[in-house]
Amino acid sequence: MKTVLEKADQQVESDPDDDIVDTAPDFYDPEADERDAQWVSELMNEKSDAILHCPLCFTRICYDCQKHTEYNQYRAMFVFNLKVIKSELLNKEYHPVECRECGCRVAVYDQEEVYHFYHFIAEPLVVVNGSKSSC
Ligand SMILES: [Zn+2]
Numbered sequence: 001m002k003t004v005l006e007k008a009d010q011q012v013e014s015d016p017d018d019d020i021v022d023t024a025p026d027f028y029d030p031e032a033d034e035r036d037a038q039w040v041s042e043l044m045n046e047k048s049d050a051i052l053h054c055p056l057c058f059t060r061i062c063y064d065c066q067k068h069t070e071y072n073q074y075r076a077m078f079v080f081n082l083k084v085i086k087s088e089l090l091n092k093e094y095h096p097v098e099c100r101e102c103g104c105r106v107a108v109y110d111q112e113e114v115y116h117f118y119h120f121i122a123e124p125l126v127v128v129n130g131s132k133s134s135c
Helices: 004-014 016-020 032-043
Strands: 051-053 060-062 064-067 074-078 082-084 095-099 105-109 115-117 119-123 126-129
Touching: 060 074, 060 115, 082 105, 105 119
Parallel strands: none
Antiparallel strands: 051 060, 051 119, 064 074, 074 115, 082 095, 095 105, 105 115, 119 126
16 A cells, blocks of 8 residues: 555656646736836826936936926926925025935026926936036
């Protein structure tokens, strides 16, 4: 009389094709990417030229911006994760704007409440550092 263990061995041997079947649990959620993309497109104005990220910590800072026609800059009315430094004034006109996460200066804020980005990573990926000041 065979033991249970021997029977199990025999079954494996008698059907070697079973070994090929991948029974590992599937941790990848194929719908996750799609959900993320949808979430971003909901936030993003369809007319937006890019999604902007902080160049140092990659925090998303703008989903809705227009590319400047002459310079490699973007302007926007609505931003995320940024802090306007109202106590400072550049050229008597602009307040510097910092990333909330890392303090990197990425834009200026004008009297018409428009943000002008000059230091950022834009998606589709373009790295821009138009700043002469240290970051
Ligand atoms: Zn940052």
